[in-house]
Amino acid sequence: MGKNEFLTRKAIANRIMAKGLQKLRWYCQMCQKQCRDENGFKCHCMSESHQRQMQIFGQNPHQIIEGYSEEFETYFLEHMKRSHRFSRIAATVVYNEYINDRHHVHMNSTQWATLTEFVKYLGRTGKCKVEETPKGWFITYIDRDSETLFKERMKNKRIKADMVEEEKQEKEIMKQIEKAEQLMQR
Template structure:
């Protein structure tokens, strides 16, 4: 059967099939030809060109093996250098990227039988740093390029020069400090004494300059003594402040690690409570009426018959209005939410949260905090089921 014509459907199909990687067992490394199936590979092995290549290889088989081995080693190391540099990488990752090239040299034509043998050979030859782990062999390329070595030596030389300059400047500064200390006279330490008077009638005076002197009952001495007393009082208050601050610092230092942890936990709890309060304020609305809750009528416009009486909300209209049914008489009234208020049941009863972060959730009343005008509830519905929360009086009401 003849060869397909150029750009014929069969020729185009053959080109499409020939693209990409094919099976390794149908590849002839000597002829560098890839066959698509077993029949094609068999025909190739029987061809005259393949027989000639085998005759050439049989004359000097080591020559061809060395050639393919050098090609494989050069391309493999070039891929590591360009793709990964001097990073540590798994050898199988590099090999998979290498064989993705269609025209690569196959390992079965080289002197290495497996990838592990090739990896060990790279380590023995000093071309790469290799190490074995439970996940396999890892390799790290050793860059022996003269330009790279020269650049590294130049950087090392610069670092050493910078260190020498820093040491030289530090030595010079130490020498200057030592000379300054040696040439300076020792300072006389000032001694502080208490102000004492030998007799009650004697006045205390201070000499603040060479011209000033101790005098009797004169205006200048009295003025100086007053200013000096003020200075002494200020210095004593400063000493007291410094002593109190040092005492407070010592108290702070005395705190143990456990106390610090407790303080941190308390601060975290305070921050969480503040965040919860902010979230509840953000989720609050100006309407709270809901069906099937018990409310108390607080308006006096309807007379004493309905004042302070309880009712059940049967229907909510326009968010702010509701139709309620009185519990005692059974009368139905239409009221505004300003005319009613929530009802707080006894502990253990069911309630509904009508406003805030947990709106529409049912809960059980656990306890009442009269000081903060709030109650502790345990949620029995919603995504926060089982959580204990503190809710204000006006944000929950008894469930009908």
């Protein structure tokens, strides 16, 4: 590989990816421990502390996975809200930013096997607008806070409009009653 090739964006991206994957690979979510390599991971898995942790997990796996899934989703959406509130962005970009946090919840301990699965879930539950494109999945954060505010404001406006309308009708009826009374007096 020439020197220039080594410095292309693609080459750099590939190196970062490889590094990231390596980082993810030997991580034990149960103990929140990052191992350096396969051997380290194997040693860790045989350690007493890991065995104890697994026993706890074995007694209640669903609850633990649910807990991790919830945490994963919360942090992921928080990151979306903080950094990409008003933009449509590639899911992989957000994911890579998210996993940059050393203490992030790892996806392999959640109910979602892949990022795609997670993205689809976000779309299904109305948490993000999601679209599949030839360049992969894109997501847009749905700002529930301002959406709720907007709906409330519209509702209040409608109520006000209704009240104005009712008042008008009442006045109209009063007028007609007055007219009728005048006619009766004649």
